[in-house]
Amino acid sequence: MRLLLYLVVLVCVTVCVTCKNHFFGEKEDARLVSREKIMYEAIPWKKRVQYYEYSDSPRPIKAIRCYDYQNSEASVNITEGGIGFDHVTLRMKSQRSYRLDYAIEIYA
Numbered sequence: 001m002r003l004l005l006y007l008v009v010l011v012c013v014t015v016c017v018t019c020k021n022h023f024f025g026e027k028e029d030a031r032l033v034s035r036e037k038i039m040y041e042a043i044p045w046k047k048r049v050q051y052y053e054y055s056d057s058p059r060p061i062k063a064i065r066c067y068d069y070q071n072s073e074a075s076v077n078i079t080e081g082g083i084g085f086d087h088v089t090l091r092m093k094s095q096r097s098y099r100l101d102y103a104i105e106i107y108a
Contacts, residue, residue: 020068022076025083027063030107038092040100048094051079054106055087063107064088072098 033056040050061083066076073095080089094100 020071020074022066022068023063024065024078025061025063025107027065027107030062032105033057033059033108034104034106036104038100038102038104040094042094042097042099044097047096048092048098048100050092050100052090052092052104053087054104055081057086057106057108059108060084060086061088061106061108063105064090065103065105065107066090066092067103067105069101069103070095070098074098074100074102076102 034054036052038050038052040048042048061081064078064082068074075093077091077093078088079091081087088106090104092100092102
């Protein structure tokens with residue numbers, strides 16, 4: 001029984017550590033104002049860098065969720081605006097030779 005408990009905890013920790021999704025802010029008491037699927041094809045032996053801009057919200061942004069469908073070593077950074085602003089610019093960088101495949105949700 002104790003071994004089973006250790007295995008369950010180990011699996012949960014492994015899933016949390018290998019998660020490649022990026023969450024910014026808290027979506028509590030916020031409504032979804034934008035959901036977009038972003039996909040750019042891979043360039044062999046290169047990292048793909050793309051920018052995503054959102055500025056249609058009349059209310060301040062409370063949360064941003066970026067889901068990586070490739071489960072790769074891609075990264076997402078906020079370069080301008082973001083939580084507390086009415087606009088945001090996201091910089092997405094893929095893993096070498098992988099495509100960018102993200103779902104981006106913005107809550108205000």
